Amino acid sequence: MTENAASDDTSGATGLTEQQRLAIGTRTKRLFIEAGPGTGKTTVSAHRFGVHRFESEARRDPRAVVAVSFTRAATLNLVRRVQRLWGRRAVTWPHRVVTLDTIMCDLAHDLLQAGLLRWPNGHTELRIEDSWASFSGSTWNRTRYWFTVAQGLVNIHRGFVTSPRSSVPATVSAPLLAEGICTHQDIRDVLELAIADPSIATYVRDRLGATMRALIVDEVFDANDLDIRIIETVVEAGVAVTLVGDPWQALYVFRGARPEVVPLLLERRRFRTLPLTRSFRWQHPGQQRLAEELRAGQSASLRATSHEADLAGLDVVLALRWKGLWELGPGVLPLAFHAFKGGHEEAAATLLLNHATRSIFSLDATYLNNAMTALAITDHDVLRQIEPQLQEITETLQAGGKASVTAAYAQMAALVERISPRRLRAAHHNHTRRLALIQSRLAYPGRPVPGLTTHQAKGGEWEAVGVRLTPDERNALAAGLKVERDTDRKLYVACTRAHLMTTEVT
Incomplete structure (x- = not known):
């Protein structure tokens, strides 16, 4: 996997396009940068972070410049880019590049320590885990827990769902919650309930305005309702806000993302939009033409390949689901069995599986x-x-x-x-x-091709990419993609990862 070509050529401002320079240097306080595949989105975000960080007018302003993304991998990539462009001092405290989950956790702890939010048993410092899996495995059960917040008091309730599903039982998680242990999702659930209280919402706005002077949000179309609410609160606090993203690459609806509300936010808060249209990714006219047809909603098709010699010429095979990759046979080794349960x-x-993928790839x-x-x-x-x-x-x-x-x-x-x-x-x-699935790949006489889902491939790029399509997905390409449809956006991302060639693997 490689980074955008634009990022490799722009260690300074001399390699930037006119569009990029405008997006980086504009004094607009509310800015949306619409950045398609390969247009140097990360480079522009990193440059804009540095412009805010070192602007002369803010030398005596103690507030932070903050950039956020939705995954740790994306955050790490942005940190490295900022440090390469502006030096390690650019991200010294209070300035930072973090996940949105980190911002949510900070706000929750601020509310707890201010006494506006009260956790069961008086906890003001919480231990926050990614999931409950470190305490117990998932089982088929009907137990559940949920929160209510009344006058700042967090209440934990237990009950049952109608049908059994695979999860960590509430009999494990609920007692841990009472001990001050929770997950990132719990923090989000509680914070969303808490800011429904006008007095808490006012505190959050004032706190954000007092600690932050500029916010850059990467991949804003992956934001959910709470993320949008916090971003809008930052705007209300008078903070300079830059949103970066591409509606065609919004993939996380299954996590609650609401890409359809982002345009409403942009209109409501009168954001200025600056597009990045020149892609550095396309190194063959056919790949550029495919990307343009997809984005325009025109009918498109991929050349099909199933011959092992053609498969060996691919750098990666993508599919919307892991199952489709395993069905391709031993020439493709997926990097997961399915979404982790x-x-x-x-x-x-x-x-x-990791032992195999590390050894081979x-x-x-x-x-x-x-x-x-x-x-x-x-x-x-x-x-x-x-x-x-x-x-x-x-x-x-x-x-x-x-x-x-x-x-x-x-x-x-x-x-x-x-x-x-x-x-x-x-x-x-x-x-x-x-x-048995791993065994089938070990029997393959050649070097298999790595398999990834579209979600895992987002942000990546390769020379030659294969795509596994279902009949419905093939028909969707032929009919023309629409940005409003979740599956269409996934197909768009899968078909726009290649420098030279995208083919269908059958």
């Missing part, structure tokens, strides 16, 4: 950190220590046949028992089938 057997298989399995959390492994050096055992399990699978899968599962269970407090269940098709 939290089971111990799934986590153990992910460690083995030098890439981590997508849900490696989730797997380690589910197995309660906190020391990442454990992965290095167990490489010999993972290799032994790999060699067992390479013998071929169902018996070797069962034997490999037994080896995996013994290894988990040594490195984790978790235990794997007895061998069963539901638990061993992931090892």
Whole structure:
């Protein structure tokens, strides 16, 4: 995976386009930068951060310049770009580049310490986890918990859902909440309830205005209702706000993203829009033409390939879902089995998958950190220590046949028992089938191609990209994509990752 060509050529202002220079240097206090694929979005965001950070008029202003994104990976990429352009001092306290979750956690702690929000048992410092998986595995159960906030008091309620689903039981999580342990989603749920109180909303606005002088929001079309509310509160506080994004690349509706409300925010708060239209990504006229047709809603089709020699010429294969990648056969090795659900057997298989992807591609399995959390492994050096055992399990699978899968599962269970407090269940098709999938890839005579979903590929680019399409997705391309449709946006992202060529893999 490579970064945008624009970012490699613009260590200073001399390599910037006129559009980029305008977006970076405008004095507009409310700015929206609409940036399509390969237009140097990260470079422009990093430059704009530095312009705010070092503007001469603000030398005596103690408030922070803050840039936020929605994932740790995107945040790390932006931090590195800022430091490369402006030096390490650019992100010294109070100035920072963080996830939006960090902003939410800071606000919640401010409210707790100010006494405007009261957690059960009086906790004012919370331990915030990514998920409950580090405390318990997911099981099929009907338990649930939820919050109410009344006059600043946070209440935790327990109950049941209609149908069982795979989750960490509320019998595990609810007592931990009372101890001051929660997840990032819990913080968001509580904060959304809290700011419905006008007095708390006023405090949040004043607090943001007192601590922040400029805010840059990357990938704003991935924002949900709470994110939009906080961004608008920052605007109300008089802070300079820059929003960066592309409506065609909004992928996180399943997490609650509301891309359709962003244009309403822009209109309501009278943001100035500056587009970045020159893409540095397209290195072949056919790829540029495809991208333009897709964005214009015109009919498009991809050249199909299924021959192994053609497959070997691809850098990556993308699909909207992991299942489609596994169905392609042993020439494609996906970096995950499916969206991580939290089971111990799934986590153990992910460690083995990671051993394969690291060995073949030098890439981590997508849900490696989730797997380690589910197995309660906190020391990442454990992965290095167990490489010999993972290799032994790999060699067992390479013998071929169902018996070797069962034997490999037994080896995996013994290894988990040594490195984790978790235990794997007895061998069963539901638990061993992931090892069988890995086995099928180990039997491939050549080097397989890495497989990713569109969500994982967002922000990445390669020379040649294959796309796995369902019949409905192929028909959607032929009919012309519409930005309002979630599936169409995913197809657009999948088809705009390549420098040279995008083909359909059948």
